[in-house]
Amino acid sequence: MGALDGKVSIITGGGSGMGRSTALRFAAEGAAVAVADVNDEGGRATVALVEDLGGRASFIHTDTSDEAAVVSLVAETARAYGRVDSMVAAAGISFANYVEGDRETDPFLNPAAAGILTKPTERWQRVLDVNLTGVMLCAREAARQMIAEEHGGTIVTFSSIAAYGPSPGIMDYCVSKVGVIMLTRCMAAEFGPHGIRVNSVAPGPIDTPMTQSLRETGALQAQGGALPLGRMAKPEEVSNAVLFLTSDESSYITGKTLGVDGGTNTV
Ligand SMILES: NC(=O)c1ccc[n+]([C@@H]2O[C@H](COP(=O)([O-])OP(=O)(O)OC[C@H]3O[C@@H](n4cnc5c(N)ncnc54)[C@H](O)[C@@H]3O)[C@@H](O)[C@H]2O)c1
Numbered sequence: 001m002g003a004l005d006g007k008v009s010i011i012t013g014g015g016s017g018m019g020r021s022t023a024l025r026f027a028a029e030g031a032a033v034a035v036a037d038v039n040d041e042g043g044r045a046t047v048a049l050v051e052d053l054g055g056r057a058s059f060i061h062t063d064t065s066d067e068a069a070v071v072s073l074v075a076e077t078a079r080a081y082g083r084v085d086s087m088v089a090a091a092g093i094s095f096a097n098y099v100e101g102d103r104e105t106d107p108f109l110n111p112a113a114a115g116i117l118t119k120p121t122e123r124w125q126r127v128l129d130v131n132l133t134g135v136m137l138c139a140r141e142a143a144r145q146m147i148a149e150e151h152g153g154t155i156v157t158f159s160s161i162a163a164y165g166p167s168p169g170i171m172d173y174c175v176s177k178v179g180v181i182m183l184t185r186c187m188a189a190e191f192g193p194h195g196i197r198v199n200s201v202a203p204g205p206i207d208t209p210m211t212q213s214l215r216e217t218g219a220l221q222a223q224g225g226a227l228p229l230g231r232m233a234k235p236e237e238v239s240n241a242v243l244f245l246t247s248d249e250s251s252y253i254t255g256k257t258l259g260v261d262g263g264t265n266t267v
Pocket residue numbers: 012013014015016017018019036037038039042062063064065089090091092093094099130134158159160161162202203204205206207208209210211
């Protein structure tokens with residue numbers, strides 16, 4: 001018997017990294033999974049991996065910063081699987097042109113060029129649109145559906161250790177991830193009476209495509225090596241925490257942000 005038997009989960013950013021590892025973990029625990037991403041190839045690959053495991057999944061192309069797309073994602077999932085029990089809002093970008101793979105504006109490769117004084121306002125706005133507004137849209141729409149279905153549910157958002165310390169070149173990212181922590185608390189307060197728990201994970205240095213350029217410079221390995229646990233982590237180690245916050249094992253936990261970060265800021 002799996003921890004999520006009979007449950008239906010929507011996982012944004014499910015086409016890669018921690019979204020994908022969470023989709024695989026949830027499917028292994030019995031959930032049907034709707035994978036939402038702007039990366040069609042990655043999203044379809046995740047679905048194929050879930051099906052290889054004998055699980056149920058479908059891909060729904062979604063830009064999570066687009067309200068109409070998010071509304072249709074949740075409606076389509078409910079139509080396909082009959083209900084929505086959990087939302088994992090993992091979709092995110094580290095800089096405005098991350099999805100396009102633009103190395104010129106990658107702040108990990110060119111931190112000086114991405115400074116506060118020179119970064120165009122629209123790049124700041126794009127990061128806020130995806131990482132903060134997009135998370136709000138996905139969480140709100142999922143909650144509306146859960147409330148209509150009258151059975152409660154869970155929402156897990158993705159913050160970051162970047163919420164706790166300023167990093168050169170990624171002011172927009174840091175601010176968006178601080179916002180996610182407060183968004184999570186506000187939603188937990190408002191949705192709690194409906195039986196909906198809202199929590200966040202704040203990953204440390206994780207080995208995913210998002211940190212590829214940081215790994216190229218050696219900075220991520222150094223960051224992990226300086227931590228109490230002395231290493232960066234695999235995406236599955238974060239998915240374990242997302243599963244905990246989604247399953248009944250965390251039934252009395254809401255409004256919290258759980259660091260999955262190798263001991264960042266511990267010493
Ligand atoms: N990797 C790390 O070290 C780290 C650390 C802390 C927090 N995070 C956060 O974890 C989450 C997952 O990141 P990851 O490391 O797995 O990166 P990833 O690049 O592997 O996955 C992110 C996914 O989000 C998708 N995405 C981006 N914009 C989207 C949009 N507008 N609509 C739908 N999908 C969109 C991408 O296509 C990609 O598939 C992100 O929110 C990220 O900010 C990552």
